Amino acid sequence: KNEVEQSPQNLTAQEGEFITINCSYSVGISALHWLQQHPGGGIVSLFMLSSGKKKHGRLIATINIQEKHSSLHITASHPRDSAVYICAVRSMYSGGGADGLTFGKGTHLIIQP
Amino acid sequence: DVKVTQSSRYLVKRTGEKVFLECVQDMDHENMFWYRQDPGLGLRLIYFSYDVKMKEKGDIPEGYSVSREKKERFSLILESASTNQTSMYLCASSSPLGLDSPLHFGNGTRLTVT
Numbered sequence: 001k002n003e004v005e006q007s008p009q010n011l012t013a014q015e016g017e018f019i020t021i022n023c024s025y026s027v028g029i030s031a032l033h034w035l036q037q038h039p040g041g042g043i044v045s046l047f048m049l050s051s052g053k054k055k056h057g058r059l060i061a062t063i064n065i066q067e068k069h070s071s072l073h074i075t076a077s078h079p080r081d082s083a084v085y086i087c088a089v090r091s092m093y094s095g096g097g098a099d100g101l102t103f104g105k106g107t108h109l110i111i112q113p
Numbered sequence: 114d115v116k117v118t119q120s121s122r123y124l125v126k127r128t129g130e131k132v133f134l135e136c137v138q139d140m141d142h143e144n145m146f147w148y149r150q151d152p153g154l155g156l157r158l159i160y161f162s163y164d165v166k167m168k169e170k171g172d173i174p175e176g177y178s179v180s181r182e183k184k185e186r187f188s189l190i191l192e193s194a195s196t197n198q199t200s201m202y203l204c205a206s207s208s209p210l211g212l213d214s215p216l217h218f219g220n221g222t223r224l225t226v227t
Contacts, residue, residue: 033216041122041201041221048215086156099146099171103156 006104019074023087119219132191136204145187
């Protein structure tokens with residue numbers, strides 16, 4: 001089974017800081033998702049990537065397939081970025097859940113004004 | 114924009130009751146999923162469906178069933194609710210454009226079973 005580890009579990013930072021959230025996995029994957037969950041529950045898909053780097057506004061996601069590692073960066077962080085960030089991977093072979101996905105437990109980010 | 118709508122944000126039910134959680138998506142997606150989310154455990158897949166009238170067990174199907182009579186609607190049924198089914202339930206949908214199309218989630222239903 002693919003093991004997905006996120007770090008840190010909790011992160012509190014000041015507004016404006018550069019934020020990095022990490023995700024590592026144990027088995028080869030075909031794709032990695034970064035999701036954002038705001039207080040209240042709704043989840044939004046931020047990125048889906050299988051190689052390289054993607055950027056959307058102040059968010060940047062990178063993946064290193066050889067090292068089995070992905071990072072989510074937030075530049076010029078803002079209190080509205082406060083949320084839980086979840087990494088999910090689709091294993092290349094068997095190793096995920098019944099739908100092929102394995103979810104990390106999430107990183108709880110708080111940005112203080 | 115894809116919209117996935119779950120019928121209730123908060124629900125309180127008694128032990129033994131039959132509970133229906135409804136999910137509707139408006140983007141003609143083939144794939145629909147039901148997850149539950151518990152502190153420290155992350156998202157776990159209960160059931161999913163790749164087409165109308167099709168259903169597949171996820172990782173934790175015990176105590177649950179599902180119904181997909183129409184493409185846009187995927188219902189999760191707790192036949193006899195128990196306190197260990199108190200959780201946040203999230204519905205999601207995706208298109209069949211390869212296995213790695215983005216997931217679109219609803220806002221979740223926080224179910225409390227007393």
